[in-house]
Amino acid sequence: MSQSIFLYGLIAILTGLSWFKDRQKTKKALMKAKNILVKLAPELLAILLFVGLSLSILTPETISSLIGERSGVIGVFIASFIGTFAMLPSFVVFPLADTLVSNGAGLVQVSAFIATLVSVGFASLPMERRIFGKEFTYMRNLSAMLMAFIFSFIIWVVLPWL
Structure with missing residues (x-):
């Protein structure tokens, strides 16, 4: 305040x-x-x-069970799936991530959510495909998804040391 x-x-x-x-x-x-x-x-x-x-x-208990620290790899996949299909402006992502963590979401899972939300765009796929072509669009989205998983894995490995 x-x-x-x-x-x-x-x-x-x-x-x-x-x-x-x-x-x-x-x-x-x-x-x-x-x-x-x-x-x-x-x-x-x-x-x-x-x-x-x-x-x-989504109560804190629901958020925690779906994408909490104990949800493990399944929670990373759920968070990635949601982030892949959600369409939110970038300036909203971090306050939303803070709210999710405050309500029981795990940091690794939220990192996967953030990474896919800002880099993978299934909702905008038809428009992107029309502008850039099929091959580029699919390769860009697949590489962005792969990088999101790598990013989350790095967070998973580094987080216990912090």
């Missing part, structure tokens, strides 16, 4: 300084920021709705 107050206060102070230095540029910047917020608002609301509904349906 105190971090938020600090950041909002810092933003207010810097915006005020900018306002006194050059009102026109500050007005222009604030209008751009407002327009970006308006464009992103539907996506942000959809993401908040998705995360809220997911956490209301």
